[in-house]
Amino acid sequence: MNIRVIIYGSLLRTEGKRDFVKEVPEGATVRDLIVALGYQPHHVTTILPTVNRSEVSHNRPLQDGDEVVLAVMVGGG
DSSP states (O other), rough: OOOEEEEOOTTOOSSSSSSSEEEOOOOOOOOHHHHHOOOOOOGGGGGGEEEEEEEOTOOOOOOTTTTEEEOOOOOOO
């Protein structure tokens, strides 16, 4: 499956770009994609994913053609 990935903020651009297509196996989840991009598994929960412009769980299964946006959660006060 081909997934369009867009990375925002301070996340390391593991593919060298902010916007690219990544191939993942059938049945892959958002978490699987994040790890496949080279982010450490213990950092997954700090990454806020959206799929097709909707905030989703890291366990959401991906479908061919999905657009996944990844950003770091930030807080303030």
